[in-house]
Amino acid sequence: MxxxxxxxxxxxxxxxxxxxxxxxxxxxxxxxxxxxxxxxxxxxxxxxxxxxxxxxxxxxxxxxxxxxxxxxxxxxxxxxxxxxxxxHDLIEADPAQGLKTPKQSEHLPRVLTGNQAERLMDRVDESPVEDGADEDMTGIIQLRDAAMLELLYATGMRVAELCGLDLVDLNPRSRTVKVLGKGRKERVVPYGLPAERALDGWLDGGRPRLIERTGGGGEVHDGQALFLGVRGRRIGQRQVRQVVHDAADRAQVPDIAPHSLRHTAATQMLDGGADLREVQEMLGHSSLRTTQRYTHVSIEQLRQRYRLAFPRA
Structure with missing residues (x-):
């Protein structure tokens, strides 16, 4: 070419x-x-x-x-x-300087309500058990899925960031996790007690058992990755998305993707009184304008609650 x-x-x-x-x-x-x-x-x-x-x-x-x-x-x-x-002086002039970006339609990110998010997180430690399934492996997967869901919801991190986490990125003492975001920019994000308990369950009772099961079967496990698939390798984004879809189905909340958990976490932080800059830092947005979308979500939710309370208004 x-x-x-x-x-x-x-x-x-x-x-x-x-x-x-x-x-x-x-x-x-x-x-x-x-x-x-x-x-x-x-x-x-x-x-x-x-x-x-x-x-x-x-x-x-x-x-x-x-x-x-x-x-x-x-x-x-x-x-x-x-x-x-x-x-780099490979052309005489830049013809694309006057090229305008097509205007995109404005749409609000999909988020769960507070009740829906609570219902979802109440069911995170439940994974479907199929007939004839390996009970030990089922228990391992339940621990892993609970830890992933709790961490996604607690930190608002992207699914790619979750999959890229290593063991050394966790700081249990301060309950923080180091995240490598877009542009390879690092940020440190706190997480709460529910995520801590879920991570402890995975790291103490799930991950070691999974490595033990896969280590002798010819599969090469990733000893540094925080979250592993059933074959002991670093978990992939598609697997995480399926975990979120399945959890939403069990909790009977709207079908969501991991990014919707990110939107939900940001919106609930703003609803709880967090500063816009704090949310920007947590999410790793390079521009405050990106974070400002969540203020529109919060206002729209307020309008919906107002219409329910005052249907004749």
Missing amino acids: AFERELDGYTRYLDQIQGRSPNTVRSYRTDVASFLHLMELRGIRDLNETDLSTLRSWLAHETRSHARSTMARKTAAIRSFFAYLAD
């Missing part, structure tokens, strides 16, 4: 210089590669031939088959790519 050297250099720049997450690096590379392929099909062999009208034409082409949120990411990737080229 043409421009492969520029694409490889840009990928290394995202990873090694900017410290972007693996998901961002992968997505941006795919977006830029798609753009460069289209340019190649149009006969463009020199990126200096690319101008703003060319970029807008590409955006119009992509908009036909992608949602606004996807187009916003693609636009960000292209702007980042050409900024990289200009900064």
Whole structure:
């Protein structure tokens, strides 16, 4: 493919210089590669031939088959790519400076009410037991799932951050956990007694038993990972999402993903009187504007409660 050297250099720049997450690096590379392929099909062999009208034409082409949120990411990737080229004197001028990000529709993040969240967390130590299932393994999985759910809810961390936790990231004495967030930025987040009890159960009675069961069976377990799958390897995001879906189903609350627990934790902190900056620090948002979405959620919940109390208002 043409421009492969520029694409490889840009990928290394995202990873090694900017410290972007693996998901961002992968997505941006795919977006830029798609753009460069289209340019190649149009006969463009020199990126200096690319101008703003060319970029807008590409955006119009992509908009036909992608949602606004996807187009916003693609636009960000292209702007980042050409900024990289200009900064490294690989092109004479940056044609993407005037490229505007497509306006996204405003929607409030999905959250559980206080009662729903309480009902969910009351059931976290219950996992479905299938007929003929290994009782010991079922007990191990119950301990693990309870610890993961409690920690997600207590800290508002992302599912990728949870999966990346190592044993050394926990500080039981201060009841805090060190989280590696987007851009490889570290933050320290506190957690409460329910999460502490669930983690103690997993670390004392679940994780050692799981390692013992998998260590002699030819499987290579990850001795550093906090949470493990049934084969002893670091747990994956898909597994965690399924755990959350199953827990919501058992508690008979709206079906949610791990990110909804993050939204719920943030909203309840604000409802409890937390400062917006404190919530920003806990969630690891680089921009306060991102955190401000949760104030809108809190206001909307207040409106709903008001309408229930005053139906004629």
